[in-house]
Amino acid sequence: MTVASSDVVAGTCPIVITRTYTVTDECGNTSADIVHTINVDDTTVPTFTGSITTTTVEGCVAGDAPVAETTVAGLEALTGDLLISDNCSADANMTVASSDVVAGTCPIVITRTYTVTDECGNTSADIVHTINVDDTTVPTFTGSITTTTVEGCVAGDAPAAETTVAGLEALTGDLLISDNCSADGALTVASSDVVAGTCPIVITRTYTVTDECGNTSADIVHTINVDDTTAPTFTGSITTTTVEGCVAGDAPAAETTVAGLEALTGDLLISDNCSADANMTVASSDVVAGTCPIVITRTYTVTDECGNTSADIVHTINVEDTSEPTFTGSITTTTVEG
Numbered sequence: 001m002t003v004a005s006s007d008v009v010a011g012t013c014p015i016v017i018t019r020t021y022t023v024t025d026e027c028g029n030t031s032a033d034i035v036h037t038i039n040v041d042d043t044t045v046p047t048f049t050g051s052i053t054t055t056t057v058e059g060c061v062a063g064d065a066p067v068a069e070t071t072v073a074g075l076e077a078l079t080g081d082l083l084i085s086d087n088c089s090a091d092a093n094m095t096v097a098s099s100d101v102v103a104g105t106c107p108i109v110i111t112r113t114y115t116v117t118d119e120c121g122n123t124s125a126d127i128v129h130t131i132n133v134d135d136t137t138v139p140t141f142t143g144s145i146t147t148t149t150v151e152g153c154v155a156g157d158a159p160a161a162e163t164t165v166a167g168l169e170a171l172t173g174d175l176l177i178s179d180n181c182s183a184d185g186a187l188t189v190a191s192s193d194v195v196a197g198t199c200p201i202v203i204t205r206t207y208t209v210t211d212e213c214g215n216t217s218a219d220i221v222h223t224i225n226v227d228d229t230t231a232p233t234f235t236g237s238i239t240t241t242t243v244e245g246c247v248a249g250d251a252p253a254a255e256t257t258v259a260g261l262e263a264l265t266g267d268l269l270i271s272d273n274c275s276a277d278a279n280m281t282v283a284s285s286d287v288v289a290g291t292c293p294i295v296i297t298r299t300y301t302v303t304d305e306c307g308n309t310s311a312d313i314v315h316t317i318n319v320e321d322t323s324e325p326t327f328t329g330s331i332t333t334t335t336v337e338g
Contacts, residue, residue: 001025013120014041042088042120050081052129056107059133060181065110066131068098075114078129089118106213107134135181139209139217143174149200152226153274158203159224161191168207171222182211199306200227228274232302232310236267242293245319251296252317254284261300264315275304293320 001023008018021034052075057064069075072084072091086094094116101111110131116124145168150157162168165177165184179187187209194204203224209217238261243251255261258270258277272280280302287297296317302310 014039016040042118043122044087045122046084046086046089046094046116046118046124048082048084048116048124048127050083052078052082052127053080054130054132055079056132056134058136059108060135062100062102062108062110062133064133065100065112068100068112069114070096072096072116075116075127082127084116084124084127086116086118086122088120094118107132135211135213136215137180138215139177139179139182139187139211141175141177141209141217141220143176145171145175145220145222146173147223147225148172149225149227151229152201153228155193155195155201155203155226157226158193158205161193161205162207163189165189165209168209168220175220177209177217177220179209179211179215181213186212200225228304228306229308230273231308232270232272232275232280232304234268234270234302234310234313236269238264238268238313238315239266240316240318241265242318242320244322245294246321248286248288248294248296248319250319251286251298254286254298255300256282258282258302261302261313268313270302270310270313272302272304272308274306280304293318 003021003023005019005021008020010016010018017038017040019036019038021036023031023034055066055078057066059065069078072094075096076082076084084091084094096114096116098112098114101113103109103111110133112129112131114127114129116127148159148171150159152158162171165187168189169175169177177184177187189207189209191205191207194206196202196204203226205222205224207220207222209220241252241264245251255264258280261282262268262270262277270277270280282300282302284298284300287299289295289297296319298315298317300313300315302313
């Protein structure tokens, strides 16, 4: 007997082959059809070797990450050594799917998981691509803060340091601060002071602004001068003094201290907003006029440690001779002819 067969092929995944046999004897008699169904199926998943290198990009939010690849060619073009293959499907006929899991800040870590599916629905193991979206850009500023001068005696008289971006930008000047990711309200402001000099006391206040990812700006400098421009003041006066004498030099010596001035007869009181009495200097000048008495108009001024000088304090001194002439001895009696 002889055996003959024919195949009918249909479908995909599986490919169904309907194979029909007939058997013929020596007299040419042929049997009914004997059917054999054969399924040719692909159940092998796509495979890969290598991996995708972790990618770090500059950005503020997860949306700043590169878009996911949608083809095998795109996946293999990513940095790394990834190679994908399948036993049946060509690269162009495979489909690529992906999903993202987002976590963390500074950086934002995106774990992107790809799978590759062949034409028969066989799906590869996970291919993981880690993407770090990080902000490494420091806050920037334009403009500056104008030098500030305030009345005062010590560094503590300077205005308090600002602690917010809004406060910094509100200072006199044209300072503007910006950051690529953080809003003004999320930026932190730090400052430090260096104090030098007197009259004025110069405070160099240095600010820095830090964003939410710890990036710190360049120094923003604010110069503050704390200066004393207030002159010493006084109340009361010195009583006119009269002394016995013949010449202007018989007047008492001029006082050279605030304590000495206040000790003169009268109700003079001297004060200053910053300098202690012992640290102020006293100067005087005399104008001499007249006789009997000789009138000395002595004018004092008081100067504080910053060179501010008071109004004139006047002390009138009369040097007067009130002593009558005196004599010693006598005149001998004189007798004359007459």
